Amino acid sequence: MKNVIGVASGKGGVGKSTVTVNLACSLSRSGATVGVLDADVYGPSVPTLLNVWDTPRVIEDRIQPLQAYGLRVMSMGFLIGSDEPIVWRGPMISQAVTQMVQEVAWGELDYLLIDLPPGTGDIQLTIAQVLNLTGVVIVTTPQHVALGIASKAQAMFKQLHVPILGIVENMSYFLCPSCGERTDIFSHGGAQNLCERAKVPLLGEIPLDTLVRESGDSGRPIAADESNSAQRQFFDTVARNMARQASIRAARVLPLVQVEQR
Ligand SMILES: Nc1ncnc2c1ncn2[C@@H]1O[C@H](COP(=O)(O)OP(=O)(O)OP(=O)(O)O)[C@@H](O)[C@H]1O
Ligand SMILES: [Mg+2]
Numbered sequence: 001m002k003n004v005i006g007v008a009s010g011k012g013g014v015g016k017s018t019v020t021v022n023l024a025c026s027l028s029r030s031g032a033t034v035g036v037l038d039a040d041v042y043g044p045s046v047p048t049l050l051n052v053w054d055t056p057r058v059i060e061d062r063i064q065p066l067q068a069y070g071l072r073v074m075s076m077g078f079l080i081g082s083d084e085p086i087v088w089r090g091p092m093i094s095q096a097v098t099q100m101v102q103e104v105a106w107g108e109l110d111y112l113l114i115d116l117p118p119g120t121g122d123i124q125l126t127i128a129q130v131l132n133l134t135g136v137v138i139v140t141t142p143q144h145v146a147l148g149i150a151s152k153a154q155a156m157f158k159q160l161h162v163p164i165l166g167i168v169e170n171m172s173y174f175l176c177p178s179c180g181e182r183t184d185i186f187s188h189g190g191a192q193n194l195c196e197r198a199k200v201p202l203l204g205e206i207p208l209d210t211l212v213r214e215s216g217d218s219g220r221p222i223a224a225d226e227s228n229s230a231q232r233q234f235f236d237t238v239a240r241n242m243a244r245q246a247s248i249r250a251a252r253v254l255p256l257v258q259v260e261q262r
Contacts, residue, residue: 051219
């Protein structure tokens with residue numbers, strides 16, 4: 001795996017899963033080999049967003065990821081019934097996440113995107129410890145309450161020495177489809193301020209858009225769409241910025257490795 005990137009947030013419901021699958025589709029359309037790991041064990045939503053529900057096969061003790069839109073996908077949602085709640089303690093959750101990373105036949109990947117649950121809990125800790133993360137992307141909405149908690153998530157990854165590749169402001173504004181007027185429903189510019197304070201890049205702003213929601217609900221991500229829609233372009237831009245930040249990280253690590261080898 002060349003780049004392992006977590007998609008995190010402080011608050012729930014800000015659009016992490018939507019952003020994760022759409023970024024994965026944008027990267028895949030650009031020619032990269034991409035995996036999506038749904039690490040939201042309590043509330044997996046990747047199966048719905050990609051409309052993939054089969055039970056993964058096991059070949060030679062390795063779980064085979066499912067395929068959707070050219071992505072390799074693994075989710076706890078494939079292993080349990082869609083209505084079954086997971087009532088597990090922290091260590092069991094950590095073990096399940098570790099297995100989804102280590103016992104799945106991911107093969108060679110340019111990017112593994114990990115859809116994390118909200119907050120700063122066991123799963124985030126496990127992922128940071130088990131995987132050599134290239135970095136995390138923090139998703140937030142612009143309003144004050146979301147930004148406050150996004151800032152905590154950012155601080156947690158910093159404490160764990162996981163690089164922050166940048167912040168995405170989702171549901172950034174609303175463009176009226178009939179008159180084109182822009183409304184900042186949840187305020188605006190908060191993510192930019194957070195980026196300036198934390199000294200991390202703003203990877204992009206994605207508007208609140210009915211098509212984004214509908215395409216997620218129907219399991220056909222807008223970024224996988226053949227038509228070059230404005231909505232797809234928003235995700236393509238964030239994906240490009242994220243890939244650039246990831247490669248800057250790789251370039252920074254490289255000289256150290258070279259020095260060690262000499
Ligand atoms: N830019 C957007 N425009 C319109 N709807 C959106 C947008 N982003 C996300 N949504 C919708 O908001 C809801 C929550 O999104 P999503 O499930 O991706 O959030 P999440 O942060 O992963 O939530 P959780 O914390 O529960 O995992 C979904 O119905 C999704 O379709
Ligand atoms: Mg989610």
